Amino acid sequence: MKASRRAVPDDARSATIVALRSTIVALATAFVSATGLLALLAGRVARRVVTPSARTPDTTIVDVDIVAQTITLSRSDDTVLPGRYGLFTTGTKSYVKLGTVLTARGDTVTRKLLTEIDENDRLTAAAAFSGWYFAEPGELHLPFERVMVPTALGPCPAWVFPAGQPTDVWAVHIHGRGTTRAETLRAVPVFHAAGITSILTSYRNDTDAPRSRGGSSALGATEWRDVDRAIGYARRSGARRIVLMGWSMGGAIAMQLAMNSAHRDLIEGVVLDSPVVDWRQVLTHHADSSGIPRPLTRAALGALTRPWASAVTGAADPIPWGRLDVLARSGELVTPTLILHSDGDDFVPAQASRTLRDRRPDLVELEEFERARHTKLWNYDEERWSSRIREWLDTQGLSGGAASSS
Structure with missing residues (x-):
């Protein structure tokens, strides 16, 4: 006498197949999404590498003393160093030259101005510290x-x-x-x-x-x-x-x-x-x-x-x-x-x-x-x-x- 198989209802079998298919689709979608996300992020990182970079502000003009001809900047590893540098600005001056460090206190540094600034000049706070020095x-x-x-x-x-x-x-x-x-x-x-x-x-x-x-x-x-x-x-x-x-x-x-x-x-x-x-x-x-x-x-x-x-x-x-x-x-x-x-x-x-x-x-x-x-x-x-x-x-x-x- 042959052993009998337990019958599986068609609706249960269909539900199982649908569940398996759904799981496979979900896993495949997750894999594609993860791969796509990695590709997208990698592409964005790569694009930053080959896109010609624009000059971005990296310091802040805190104060300009037109009598003493000094400028006070936010302190950074660059702005505190000795020597002659330049500063890209916006306003009535696009570029000013900076001389020696006079004081460095807390989070600011004051340097001698080598480009004359008068009462008619207006400089925006955001600026870019530069090693160019000579602009022309x-x-x-x-x-x-x-x-x-x-x-x-x-x-x-x-x-x-x-x-x-x-x-x-x-x-x-x-x-x-x-x-x-x-x-x-x-x-x-x-x-x-x-x-x-x-x-x-x-x-x-x-x-x-x-x-x-x-x-x-x-x-x-x-x-x-x-x-x-x-x-x-x-x-x-x-x-x-x-x-x-x-x-x-x-x-x-x-x-x-x-x-x-x-x-x-x-x-x-x-x-x-x-x-x-x-x-x-x-x-x-x-x-x-x-x-x-x-x-x-x-x-x-x-x-x-x-x-x-x-x-x-x-x-x-x-x-x-x-x-x-x-x-x-x-x-x-x-x-x-x-x-x-x-x-x-x-x-x-x-x-x-x-x-x-x-x-x-x-x-x-x-x-x-x-x-x-x-x-x-x-x-x-x-x-x-x-x-x-x-x-x-x-x-x-x-x-x-x-x-x-x-």
């Missing part, structure tokens, strides 16, 4: 000319400061991300004193330069091509030896030029101030500081390498992290390099610069400052900064001002 080329009181550098995207404006005597040595000055070539004006006097002609060039997506497809930053992966055209301009103007001077992301561009330039035969030296040596380290540092989980950071960096993710990331072209990693490519370097960096730089930490020096001690020298902030080494200790560069130029045989006979 005429402030250097050196002869200069405005030129246009032809590039594949269109002409890029540049300033040329001729050396005092004929020379075949030119310095190509490269500014950082979200700034302009005015940032690099601080370096012109030391190169001029060394008898070197300087060209300060713009590149794609600067406010006065051609816009790239999409208008996004490639973190140096494409921008170097515009600067390479500036080297070509110098070559056509008589340059036979080139020194690259890069600031922050301009340092990343300089290293791309040192390895990829069509004019590598002319590049005899590289000077870097607070350079980006490996973008992944810098961006991971910022993500950690912002509390962004590491998996999300890795997803964002990965998305920036994928052409299909461009609609989410905002990157017009994939970012080639490996090509931008100078540490991984250190064996390709052939150009003597001087790095100036500070242990107080919390924007582009100095550790990668130290690692590059340790990997290539035959080519790379590192002058490490203490306390100075990102790209503000000149401001913090102008004499040490200038003398170290001048000493290095002398050692490399790049100063002197006389044109070669070749």
